Amino acid sequence: xxxxxxNPVRGxxxxxxxxLTKYQYIIDNxxxxxxxxxxKLIETPIVENTEVFQRSIGDETDVVAKEMYTFKDKxxxxxxxxxxGTAGVMRAIVSNNISVTKNNPLKLMYYGPMFRYDxxxxxxxxxxxxxxxxNIGAMSPYTDALTIALAHEILTAVGIxxxxxxxxxxxxxxxxxxxxxxxxxxFSIYEDKLSEESKIRLKxxxxxxxxxKDNNDKEICSMAPxxxxxxxxxxxxxxxxxxxxxxxxxxxxxxxxxxxxxxxxYSHTIFELKVNNGQYKDAIGGGGRYDRLLNILGxxxxxxIGFAIGMERLMMLLDDNKFxxxxxxxxxxxxxxxxxxxxxxLYKNILSYDIRAEFVHIGNNLSKKVEIASKLDSxxxxxxxxDEVKDNTVTVTYMNKTEEEGRNTVINRNNIINFLKYN
RNA sequence: GCGAGUGUAGCUCAGUUGGUUAGAGCACUAGAUUGUGGUCCUAGGGGUCGUCAGUUCAACUCUGAUCACUCGCCCCA
Numbered sequence: 001x002x003x004x005x006x007n008p009v010r011g012x013x014x015x016x017x018x019x020l021t022k023y024q025y026i027i028d029n030x031x032x033x034x035x036x037x038x039x040k041l042i043e044t045p046i047v048e049n050t051e052v053f054q055r056s057i058g059d060e061t062d063v064v065a066k067e068m069y070t071f072k073d074k075x076x077x078x079x080x081x082x083x084x085g086t087a088g089v090m091r092a093i094v095s096n097n098i099s100v101t102k103n104n105p106l107k108l109m110y111y112g113p114m115f116r117y118d119x120x121x122x123x124x125x126x127x128x129x130x131x132x133x134x135n136i137g138a139m140s141p142y143t144d145a146l147t148i149a150l151a152h153e154i155l156t157a158v159g160i161x162x163x164x165x166x167x168x169x170x171x172x173x174x175x176x177x178x179x180x181x182x183x184x185x186x187f188s189i190y191e192d193k194l195s196e197e198s199k200i201r202l203k204x205x206x207x208x209x210x211x212x213k214d215n216n217d218k219e220i221c222s223m224a225p226x227x228x229x230x231x232x233x234x235x236x237x238x239x240x241x242x243x244x245x246x247x248x249x250x251x252x253x254x255x256x257x258x259x260x261x262x263x264x265x266y267s268h269t270i271f272e273l274k275v276n277n278g279q280y281k282d283a284i285g286g287g288g289r290y291d292r293l294l295n296i297l298g299x300x301x302x303x304x305i306g307f308a309i310g311m312e313r314l315m316m317l318l319d320d321n322k323f324x325x326x327x328x329x330x331x332x333x334x335x336x337x338x339x340x341x342x343x344x345x346l347y348k349n350i351l352s353y354d355i356r357a358e359f360v361h362i363g364n365n366l367s368k369k370v371e372i373a374s375k376l377d378s379x380x381x382x383x384x385x386x387d388e389v390k391d392n393t394v395t396v397t398y399m400n401k402t403e404e405e406g407r408n409t410v411i412n413r414n415n416i417i418n419f420l421k422y423n
Numbered sequence: 424g425c426g427a428g429u430g431u432a433g434c435u436c437a438g439u440u441g442g443u444u445a446g447a448g449c450a451c452u453a454g455a456u457u458g459u460g461g462u463c464c465u466a467g468g469g470g471u472c473g474u475c476a477g478u479u480c481a482a483c484u485c486u487g488a489u490c491a492c493u494c495g496c497c498c499c500a
Contacts, residue, residue: 007491062498066424084500118498119424120491130500197497213496262499272500283500310500335458366458374460385458397459407459 011118011126021323022315023129027111029157030131037150039109039133044088046113050078055296056087058264060204067116081115084263085132086293086306093136094299102302105137111311122316123280129311132287136294136304141238144269144289145245147305151273151285152251154309160275160317163284165251167242167271168259170227171235173291176267179230180206190220207260226257235268242269265290269305275317284317285309328380330357330420331373335366335385343384346394346416353417374399382416 008014015023031041050070057064069081082088089108093100100106111131118124131154135147148165155163170176184206191199195214202209210221231239246253253271261270270288274281287307295301330350334343340361347359358376363369366383373381381397388394394416396409411419 010491067498114500116499120493121495122493124499128500132500208498211498282498285500287500308500313500333459365456367456367460370458370460372460378460381459383458387458395458399460403459 009126011120013125013127018320018323019315022318023311025318025323026131026154026158026311026314030109030111030154033150033154033157034109034133037107037146039107039135042089042092042108042110043112044082044085044092044110046082046115047079048082048088048091050080052087052091052297053080053083056090056265056293057084061262061264063116063262067118069115069117083116084114085110085112085130085308086134086265086290087297089132089134089306090136090294090297090299090304093294094297100137100294100300100302102137102139105135105143108134108136110134123282123310123313125312130308131311132306132308134304134306136306137302139303141241141245144305145242145249147287147307148242148246148253148271149249149251151271151287151307151309155273155285155314158314158318159322160314162275162277164274164276165246165253165271166256166259166274167246167253167269168227168256169231169235169239169269170260170267170288171231173267175231175235179225179227182225182230183207183209186224187220193220205262208262210258211260221258228257239269261286261288265293265296267291268303271307273307273309279317280313282313283310284313327356327377329376329378330355330380330382331360331376331378332357332382333360333366333369333373333384335383339384339386339389342389343382346382346384346413349417350420353421355420370397380420388413 034041050068053068054064059065063083068083070078071080073079089110092098093106098106109132112129113127114130115127117126120126133147133150135143148167152163152165171179184202187194187198187202187206187209191202193216194202194209195212195217198209198212198214198217201212209217210224212218212221228236243253243255259270259272261272266288268289268291271286272283273285274283285307287305289303289305291303292301294304332343332347332350334340343361344359347357350357358373358378360369360373360376360378363372366385370381379399381399383395383397385395388410392413393410394413396411396419397407401407
C-alpha cells in the first residue's frame with residue numbers, strides 16, 4: 001500500500017489533524033461540564049498490576065479472559081495495560097487513601113488510552129480512548145439520574161442530539177444472585193436448543209444470554225424470567241425513582257429489561273447510550289452502579305456509579321466539516337528580497353499582539369508568494385513593496401473578495417494593529 | 424477467536440478470456456505572468472500493481488500462503 005516499512009501495530013492508530021481536533025474538542029467540552037458538576041480530573045497509570053483488573057472486572061469476563069495485554073515485567077511481576085478506566089481509579093483511591101464516604105462523595109473524571117486485544121473493526125481499536133466519570137460514595141436515585149443526565153449532556157454539547165438512553169436495573173447483589181439462579185434453571189431446560197455461544201455463556205456468564213443476537217436464543221429469552229420479578233421492593237422503588245427524575249429532567253430513555261453489561265462489577269442501575277442514525281449500531285457510551293468494587297480493592301464499603309464514552313466512536317459521529325473552519329490567518333508578504341527586512345519588522349510587531357500570522361518570504365515572485373499564502377488558508381495579506389516602504393503604508397488584500405469588489409486597500413502602517421483588531 | 428470481502432500514484436478509482444511502455448480525475452511541481460492566488464490553458468514529477476512463493480514463453484490478471492484494512496458474529500466504549 002505505502003512505501004513505508006513501518007506501519008503501526010495492528011489495531012493502533014496515529015491521532016493527528018482533524019481527528020485530534022475533534023478529540024480535543026470533546027475533552028474541552030467534557031472538562032467544562034465536569035467542572036459544573038464538581039468532578040475533578042484524575043490521571044492514573046496506563047499499566048496496573050494484573051490482579052487489579054482480575055479482581056474488579058471479573059475473571060470470567062471476556063475482557064479479562066481473552067482481551068488483556070498482560071505480560072511480565074523485568075522484575076517478573078504480571079502487569080496489564082488497562083482495558084478500562086474504572087478499576088484503576090478505584091485502585092488510586094485506595095492507594096492514596098483518598099477520603100470517600102456515604103456523606104462525603106468523590107467525583108472524578110478521567111480520559112486516556114485503553115487497550116484490548118480484540119479484532120479491529122469500525123469504531124473498535126486495540127488502543128482506543130475513553131472519557132469516563134466516577135461518582136463514588138453517594139447512593140441515591142438523584143445521583144444515578146444525574147449521572148445519566150451528565151452523560152447525555154456531554155453528547156449533546158458536542159452536537160449529538162439524537163442519542164438514545166437505555167436503562168435497566170440489576171438490583172442489589174442478592175437480587176442479582178437470585179435472578180441468575182433463576183435464569184440458569186430456566187435456560188438449562190432449553191440447553192439443547194441454545195446456540196453454541198449461549199451454551200458456554202450458561203456456564204460462565206448466564207446474564208449474557210439475554211443479550212444474544214441469535215434469533216432462536218431471542219425467542220427462548222422472551223419467555224425467560226424477568227429481572228424485574230426478582231428485584232426487591234427497594235430496588236424497584238429506587239429504579240422507578242430514577243425514571244421519575246429523568247422524566248422531570250426531560251431526558252428520554254427506554255427501559256430495556258434485556259440490557260446486561262459485560263463487566264462483573266455492575267449492580268443496580270446500568271445504562272447505555274446509542275445513536276440510532278444508521279451510522280453505528282453499538283453503544284458509544286455505557287456504565288452503571290457498582291456496589292462492591294471499591295471494597296474488593298481494599299477500600300471502604302461504599303457504592304459508586306460511573307460511565308465511559310468511547311472517544312473514537314464519538315469522534316466518528318462528529319461532522320468533519322464543522323472542524324474545518326478557517327481561522328483568521330494573516331500573511332505578511334514582501335514583494336521582493338529588498339523589502340524582507342521591513343516586512344519582517346511588521347510581522348514581529350503583529351506577533352507581539354498575539355495575532356496569528358505567517359511571514360511568507362519564500363517564492364520567486366509575488367504571484368508565487370500569494371499562492372503560498374493561499375495554501376496556508378490565509379484570508380488577509382499584508383503586502384510590502386517598494387512603494388509601501390517609501391510611503392510607510394501597507395497594502396491589505398482580502399483573499400475572499402474578488403477584484404471587482406475591491407480586493408486591495410492601502411492603509412498607513414502605524415494603524416495596522418488597530419486595523420487588524422477590528423477585522 | 425469464527426465467517427465474508429477488499430488491497431493498482433498522496434487521495435478516489437479504471438484496467439477486456441493472462442500479451443508488448445499500467446491509465447484517468449483530483450492533489451503536487453513548474454510555466455504562461457519580475458506587484459496579486461482561486462476558474463481556464465500548457466508542460467512535468469510520482470507506481471517492484473500490499474508482500475512472498477508457485478503455474479506459464481508471458482502474471483496487475485490464475486493458484487497458495489502471509490500482512491493490512493472493511494463488513495458480519497463474538498465482545499465492548
